[in-house]
Amino acid sequence: MDLLSAALLALLVVGYLVLAGADVGLGMLMPHVARGPAQRRRVVAAIAPYFLASEVWLVAALGVLAGLFPALEHHAVVELWPVLTVLLAGWLVRDAGLWLRARVDGERWRLVCDGAIVAGSWTLAASWGLALAGLLSGGLAMNPFTLLCTVTVIGLFALRGSAFGAERLVGPAACGTDRDAECADVAAHGTRLIARATLGAAVLTTASALLSATPEAAGPPALALALLLSAVLAVTSGLLGPMLSRHTSAVAIAIPGLLVAVAAPLPSAPIPPTTAVFVWATLVPVVPVMFVGQVWLYRMTRRPADERTFFT
Amino acid sequence: MFEDPLLLARLQFALTAATHYVFVALTLGLAPYILTTQLIATVRGDRSRMTAVRFWGGLYLVNYGMGVLSGLVMELQLALNWSGLHAMFGYTFAAPLALETMTAFFVESTFLGLWIFGWDRMGRWAHLACFAVVTTTAYVSAWWVLVANGFLRDPVGFTMVDGVAHLTDPVALMTNPAATMAFGHVVTGSLLVGALVIAATSAHHLIGGDDGHGIFRRxxxxxxxxxxxxxxxxxxFGGVQFELFDQAPPTSGLTYTATEIEAIESAAENGVLLQAANMTGDAVMMTAWTLMFLLGPVLLAAWPLGGLDRWRWLLAPLVLTPLLPYLASVGGWVFRETNRQPWTVVHHLTTADAVTPLSPGTAVVSFGFFTLAFAALAVITFWLLVRYARRGPDGGPLAERRTGEPDDPAASDGSQEPTAPVHTF
Structure with a gap:
């Protein structure tokens, strides 16, 4: 039961990183890939169908953390209070931008909301980087490892976002004008550059971990994951990068989650059986509904959305 | 006042929870009405009722956005600022919240996304089913949250093992009267919120005589x-709960002995401010309830006389009546939550022990940011709701757009084949 619950927590965190990585990353890259109001609207139209359905994974992970792993939650809150508070602020600002963007028809209003989306996305990615460093080294510390780890995670989000943009910013509506098609090209081109930069950061992070900072985290499983990350990023850096990035970016951004699961020095306590049975017995009947909803939403919105929805 | 992190954390949570509830209540109050309207529209193929669904649905979404934002902040704030509560009662108090995030919120948000983006992409029955799921999970969500909240008032179904509460009886947790009665109270109270928002919007448009689709008449x-x-x-449902206030919870004595409990309760100087808030909450709730109770028969009497559509003197004041259920809701929560002090979990954990040890500086920064952000967002959302309610069915965020606008020739031809391969993700 304990192992199953831990697997559930890991699944929710990795699910969040893979799914939300796409829309958070694209939000970060909006100033780079979108020129002008029409292209910015396209970017938001690409993000909008997913942000609600991807952030619920994180909310669920937080719920599981609080209900089944209170000791772990306590550890995270004590060690990471400032980072998590900033993360929450970034999350709030980003989502407020998304919810409110289409509500007032004014160029300046949309500019402010787009600014909130971009700033919030960057804050989220950076906070996750700091949180990862803090969890891996058993507490926040101002050192090269923390800095490099944060840069790597920001790179992973950006890579995921550019891969997502390369796929989603093209479509029937974009073909009318060649200026729109540029968005996807810029994003596709970005995958290789970002993969290279992130590869460099990842290698340096691993090196700094090995050299000093976090001896307990740098065991064989962590090294294997770091190697896998470097390999995946190296593949994406090449000529085939834009083609492969859809899958490689997903694998790459999942690795920080797995790294925490297998290598971080985290406190653990056996879950009292009654609570575990209660949670699992209530959860299992609902899992099919959760699954159907997610799959349906992602399948339904595969085709580029109507330009004008509630969010755009 | 600003050098006490405990006070700031409490004030911050009270503001977050109150803001959250104000928007949640409208969500709960509107959802069944929208669902029923969409059901009738789907069965009969009634276009005017579908227009109504798009109108009320637009308001629902604007309101829902703020509900989600405040809910996210509330959940994280609960974890960040109240770690003492989680350390001791994670397996009991937070277990229902864990179930809320997965079985309710996860499903609700996903299916709401399907509903928003599915207007033209799925069959009308499937679209209706999506909103049925949204409505159900909204209520399931309220249920789980109140199971957790009821546990604070009346902790049941656990034993203490090394200072940590271990759940022994999930059934007692779920059938806790402090939770079930509160759920009944919140559900019925939310229906009043929804009804008076609908009444106010309808009255505004009926006075102006613009009710082409019969939305506001209905x-x-x-x-x-x-x-x-x-x-x-x-x-x-509210009155029954008064009896619970004076009872000691069945688990009393597991953590502190009776004398210790007495000492804690007498040592806590329940300040004048808290007392005043408690009494004001009670008084506001009762007054607002009485006014709403009297309003029903007045409207009912006007119905057969045709006054519901015509009498300006009756309709004009209705525009302001949503204030009543909102005041009653917030007043009720202030009354309920201040009544529990000095405890976070009655007879087990004091509020002072539940709070995360914070440095005054960080507490002030966090309090300042989230309070300002919430104030701004709540004001914007309120302004948007009023604006969309006044605009009527043609100007809502979900209003059907006429195809073939002159400035966009491509939009007029919906069956046009895409000229490039569709990339999927």
């Missing part, structure tokens, strides 16, 4: 019925 009749029926159970 709206004010629904509100009349709700106002005649629902205030009684609201008072019933």
């Amino acid at each position: 709206g004010i009749r629904y509100a009349t019925l709700v106002l005649c029926v629902v205030p009684i159970p609201v008072a019933g």
